[in-house]
Amino acid sequence: MSAAFPTLSTSEALALLVERAHAMGLAPLSYRAGQTILSEGEINSSLYILLEGTAQLLKQTPDGRGTPVDLLGPGSLLGILSFWTGSPSFSDSVAASDLKLLVLDMKNFERGVAEDPAFARVTQQLLVANLSDRYRRVVGLNLKVAGLTKELENERNALREAVDDLQRTRNKLIHQEKLATMGQLLAGIAHEINNPSSALMKNVEHLTRELPALFAGTPEQAEMLEEGMRAPYLSSGEARDRLNALQKQYPELSRSLCRRLSRLPDSAMKGLSRTLNVRNETKAETLLRVFEVGTALQSIRIAEARMTRLVKSLKSYSRQEENEDQSVRLDDCIRDTLTVMNHRLKFYDLQLDLAELPKVSCRPGEINQILTNLLSNACEATPKGKTITVRTGAGDRDVWLEVEDRGHGIPEDLMEAIFRPNVTTKRGAGDFGLGLGLAISRDLALKHQGRLTARNVPEGGAVFRLSLPA
Amino acid sequence: MQQKLYMLCVEDEADVLDVVVRELSVLEDVFPIETAGSADEAREALKRIEADGDALGLIFCDHMMPGENGVELLVWMQSQPQWKPSRKVLLTGQAGLDATVKAVNEAGLSHYIAKPWDQDELVRVAREQLSRYVAERKLNPLPYLKHLVMDIVGDTLRASSASDT
Numbered sequence: 001m002s003a004a005f006p007t008l009s010t011s012e013a014l015a016l017l018v019e020r021a022h023a024m025g026l027a028p029l030s031y032r033a034g035q036t037i038l039s040e041g042e043i044n045s046s047l048y049i050l051l052e053g054t055a056q057l058l059k060q061t062p063d064g065r066g067t068p069v070d071l072l073g074p075g076s077l078l079g080i081l082s083f084w085t086g087s088p089s090f091s092d093s094v095a096a097s098d099l100k101l102l103v104l105d106m107k108n109f110e111r112g113v114a115e116d117p118a119f120a121r122v123t124q125q126l127l128v129a130n131l132s133d134r135y136r137r138v139v140g141l142n143l144k145v146a147g148l149t150k151e152l153e154n155e156r157n158a159l160r161e162a163v164d165d166l167q168r169t170r171n172k173l174i175h176q177e178k179l180a181t182m183g184q185l186l187a188g189i190a191h192e193i194n195n196p197s198s199a200l201m202k203n204v205e206h207l208t209r210e211l212p213a214l215f216a217g218t219p220e221q222a223e224m225l226e227e228g229m230r231a232p233y234l235s236s237g238e239a240r241d242r243l244n245a246l247q248k249q250y251p252e253l254s255r256s257l258c259r260r261l262s263r264l265p266d267s268a269m270k271g272l273s274r275t276l277n278v279r280n281e282t283k284a285e286t287l288l289r290v291f292e293v294g295t296a297l298q299s300i301r302i303a304e305a306r307m308t309r310l311v312k313s314l315k316s317y318s319r320q321e322e323n324e325d326q327s328v329r330l331d332d333c334i335r336d337t338l339t340v341m342n343h344r345l346k347f348y349d350l351q352l353d354l355a356e357l358p359k360v361s362c363r364p365g366e367i368n369q370i371l372t373n374l375l376s377n378a379c380e381a382t383p384k385g386k387t388i389t390v391r392t393g394a395g396d397r398d399v400w401l402e403v404e405d406r407g408h409g410i411p412e413d414l415m416e417a418i419f420r421p422n423v424t425t426k427r428g429a430g431d432f433g434l435g436l437g438l439a440i441s442r443d444l445a446l447k448h449q450g451r452l453t454a455r456n457v458p459e460g461g462a463v464f465r466l467s468l469p470a
Numbered sequence: 471m472q473q474k475l476y477m478l479c480v481e482d483e484a485d486v487l488d489v490v491v492r493e494l495s496v497l498e499d500v501f502p503i504e505t506a507g508s509a510d511e512a513r514e515a516l517k518r519i520e521a522d523g524d525a526l527g528l529i530f531c532d533h534m535m536p537g538e539n540g541v542e543l544l545v546w547m548q549s550q551p552q553w554k555p556s557r558k559v560l561l562t563g564q565a566g567l568d569a570t571v572k573a574v575n576e577a578g579l580s581h582y583i584a585k586p587w588d589q590d591e592l593v594r595v596a597r598e599q600l601s602r603y604v605a606e607r608k609l610n611p612l613p614y615l616k617h618l619v620m621d622i623v624g625d626t627l628r629a630s631s632a633s634d635t
Binding site: 343 | 484485499502507511
């Protein structure tokens with residue numbers, strides 16, 4: 001039907017409309033810029049056709065201000081919805097410039113449509129043009145919203161990454177701070193233990209010199225003392241066999257006496273069995289007590305040597321504050337770290353395969369830190385009682401050390417990822433549990449112009465290799 | 471022959487084990503001592519005690535040992551009818567809270583001694599726990615009386631004599 005009418009341009013249509021309205025005795029109304037045409041919520045019974053100028057549509061927001069929602073030009077219809085449906089006006093309409101409007105109430109509109117085909121045709125064209133224009137704008141707005149949403153999403157992702165990045169940096173700093181504090185603590189403890197430990201050592205040396213001299217008058221006792229001071233340790237199985245044999249040999253002796261006698265090496269037992277056979281139990285008891293003084297002294301010496309070694313290792317292990325490169329042997333770093341970590345490593349079968357290596361220039365505190373991390377990971381990956389291997393070697397231009405565990409190995413797709421911060425394959429929380437150990441270790445390796453790499457071995461388990469320039 | 475009531479000391483460090491045994495040997499004229507360097511050796515010792523028809527009154531056990539740890543051993547003993555009544559003492563410097571909670575809840579831990587310990591305390595705890603064993607098992611206290619704590623076994627004696635009349 002519409003195809004039967006030639007479509008007019010907007011200005012032609014408006015000119016025609018003004019002419020037909022004039023014929024009906026209606027004249028356009030003028031509004032000054034800023035004047036309100038329709039208010040939101042108002043009951044409206046007229047259709048406003050914009051002839052000249054522009055009108056602003058405003059929607060009231062909860063804070064009482066109008067938000068501009070649309071700007072309309074000539075040919076636009078105002079109040080369409082409220083005019084036809086009788087519902088309150090949907091938005092404010094305000095003159096954005098001085099403008100002219102044709103105002104049609106229902107009576108005039110119906111009369112024009114019924115009596116003047118040209119009026120009917122032009123109002124119909126304007127209505128259709130307005131509706132299709134509004135529809136196009138809705139589509140356009142939806143596209144714009146989608147674009148904005150996407151943009152917002154991108155910004156949010158960028159923000160999230162920045163926050164994650166900050167979090168990682170923060171964790172790393174905390175971790176480093178923690179290690180530095182621990183290093184200071186270790187050095188402090190080592191120093192505090194060092195003094196009493198030295199005193200202990202000096203006094204034991206004194207006793208070791210003096211006691212044999214004091215017993216010199218009684219050669220049998222002096223000999224038992226010497227025996228005690230060098231008596232080998234017996235495994236608990238051996239000790240039990242000897243205990244049982246002694247109880248059979250001397251059924252009249254108490255079990256606890258037999259236990260004490262079972263510590264005697266054969267050479268010492270010879271002297272004592274003479275006294276036992278002649279039932280001189282007081283003398284046997286005295287000789288046994290002298291022997292035990294000897295073993296006690298030996299025990300103190302062994303324990304003291306262990307303590308001295310530990311203190312020495314603690315001191316060199318925690319030399320983290322020394323930032324200059326030193327010329328050291330990797331073996332020394334390994335020995336220090338193994339001593340400090342003995343409490344964990346004693347649950348595994350530790351294999352050392354250490355080559356003769358030239359000295360390398362490095363910061364030993366940092367190498368120890370890498371080694372501690374690798375060994376600690378190996379302990380977590382390896383079932384107790386299974387093998388952990390520490391190996392060293394030298395290439396043309398580098399020296400390297402490897403730590404091999406007997407865990408499940410590293411999933412191939414994570415082989416590089418495990419060196420990134422916050423990536424962990426451990427299920428439970430470790431000592432720190434931040435997944436930073438390997439990331440920091442690699443950083444330290446790079447600072448030494450070295451490399452830290454990982455690979456799996458066919459036997460199951462992973463090997464981590466630290467190589468340093470020779 | 472009178473059933474022997476054993477004490478078993480389990481400790482992986484030989485020199486520490488030596489000292490524990492030396493300090494407990496003041497009770498050995500009544501309560502013989504068995505030693506073990508690991509949980510496996512402890513099981514062998516228990517087998518020997520059982521084979522000889524003897525009983526275990528008390529176990530002193532370290533926690534951190536290569537192989538099976540002390541608490542696991544104690545939990546296992548608690549599941550064995552013949553070792554369930556034995557008094558169980560952890561003698562350790564290294565058991566964390568989790569291990570200790572497990573020992574109390576699942577192994578019926580009787581006492582906890584932290585290293586380094588004091589000889590008087592060690593012997594006192596041993597006498598007390600052995601007395602409780604004798605009392606709970608309603609054993610004739612006479613052969614062991616020398617080292618028992620009268621406050622603990624006295625009550626049981628009175629109770630048992632009261633039920634006799």
